[in-house]
Amino acid sequence: MLQTPQALTLILKMLKNPPLKALSLFESSILQGVQHTPDTIAITLDILLSSNMLFHSQSLLLQMLDRNLLVGPHTLNNVLGFLIKSDSFEKAWILFTESKKRVKLDVYSFGIMIKGCCDAGDLSKSFELLGQLEELDLSPNVVIYTTLIDGCCKNGDFEQAKMLFDKMGEIGLVPNEYTYTVLINGLFKKGLKKDGFELYQKMQLNGVIPNLYTYNSVMKEYCNEGKVRFARARDAAVVAGLVKEMEERGIKPSKVTYTIVIDAFMKSENTERAFELYQFMQKAGLVPDVYTCGVLIHGLCTKGNMKEARKLFESMEEMQLKPNDVIYNTMIHGYCKEGSSYRALRMVREMGEKGLVPNVASYSSTIGLLCKDGKWQEAEALLNEMIESGFEPTVSLYNIISEAKHET
Structure with a gap:
């Protein structure tokens, strides 16, 4: 029989696994009258989290809060962090809301939840949390401001992102390389190149590497x-x-x-x-990955060097890389540009075998080239495949096939 929380702590530290046994031991100790401490709660939760038992972790922590047992912010943050990383934001939010009444939250608790809100696209909730944080006389740190700036950029609110960046200086926070990077990247993605390059220059002038x-x-x-x-x-x-x-x-x-x-x-x-x-x-x-190979293949096809493009395309298999639809369409376009209807059609067929669908341009270019070579039967068959794939051929494409038929 477990008499003290110290004895339970010792057993839990030795036990580690299996997690269900640790949970069972923890729950039975409650019935035996053991008064749990922050240590016994933290160790049990660590065992559950290490086995990805998120539901059990959240449930156990809520039970401890209901019993008014002392739970440290570090333990709470650990569970909140795991829930957020596992895309269980709603569970994290419930736990956070309940914890506010019973746990002395710290800056990291708010930081975790602000990131969760930003990742979920709920910026209004993120700013509500920032307000609550300040009401508790807690000072937001660089990480929290960086998270909010990133959230604003991803949401397309660049004015707000720049305001937050400027506010950091006003309250004595120094933006770090991550803060600068998320805003620079966001500005570039928005097409604000001048602003992005100016901020990059400012970053280095301010001594941030x-x-x-x-x-x-x-x-x-x-x-x-x-x-x-x-x-x-x-x-x-x-x-x-x-x-x-x-x-x-x-x-x-x-x-x-x-x-x-x-x-x-x-x-x-x-x-x-x-x-x-x-x-x-x-x-x-x-x-190299698929994208690296795609960049090279695109460049070779643009230059009309289909021999080298094909060589690189075939080498992808040796590297255990599967060409994607972009690469296939690039190769098809290259062969059409070269005037090789046979090779273009072969690539279209290969795409189908791989479960990939050519784009409209690939279908249209190959059909046009087949007609030019007098192969209207293959062109007509490919047109039907194009329709079956959900594409609507243009009137001019029908006309090209019709003209090819009459010329033979």
Whole structure:
């Protein structure tokens, strides 16, 4: 028989698993009259959470609160964090609401719930929590403001995001690299390039060193910004310079970084440099993904180098990568541009075998090319497949097939 919470604590620490046994022991000890302490509650909840028993964790904590047992904010935050990460926001909200009456909440409790509200897209609730936090004479920290700025950006409210950023300075909070990055990234996504680049400059003037995600975001925007060949060549050089700056600061380029730079060189028609980076990336132990291969294949197809594009396409299987619909459609467009109706049709057929559906442009271009080569029967069959896939062919596409029939 368990006489003291200290004895229960010792047994629970030794037990660890299975979780249901720990829960059973905890519940039976209540019937035996053991007065639980914050330690016994925390250890039991840790065992349940480590086994992902979220419902049991929430239920147990609510029971303890109903019994007016002392629960520390750290224990509460642990359960709230697990619930939020497991997409159980509603359960977290119920627990948080009940806890406000019985637990002395701290800044981290509010920070967890503000993030949960932002992730759920409920900004109004996030700002309500910020107000409650301040009413309790708790000072919001940089993490909370960064979370709110990120939430505003994702919700498209950039004016509010910038106001929050400015307010940080007013209340003595110094934005860190994550704060700058979420706002820079948000501004770029909104198309506010000038504002994004200005904030990036301000970040460095204020002595805040960009992190990997900042560099990736800025480099990607340089690549997106290039409109003509001259601009793209210039941007590729800028991007390469940023990679060098990263390395000098001890920041290791990621797979995403290399893909962005490869894209920049492909757009500037520097295929040789792009493939050098592709090989260097692999030597550095970074395995290319579907997007990396897609960038290279797109560049090769644009240049009309279908032989190399096909070679890379086939090498994806060796790397255990499955080409997606974007890559297939790119290859089809490349073959149509080359005038190879046979290869374009073969890619369309292969897409079907893989459970992928060509887009309207792929269907239309292949049908048009088949008709040009006098293969109206294959074109007509493909037109029917296009309709079965849910696409509505244009009148001109019907006319192209009709004309091909009359010419044979």
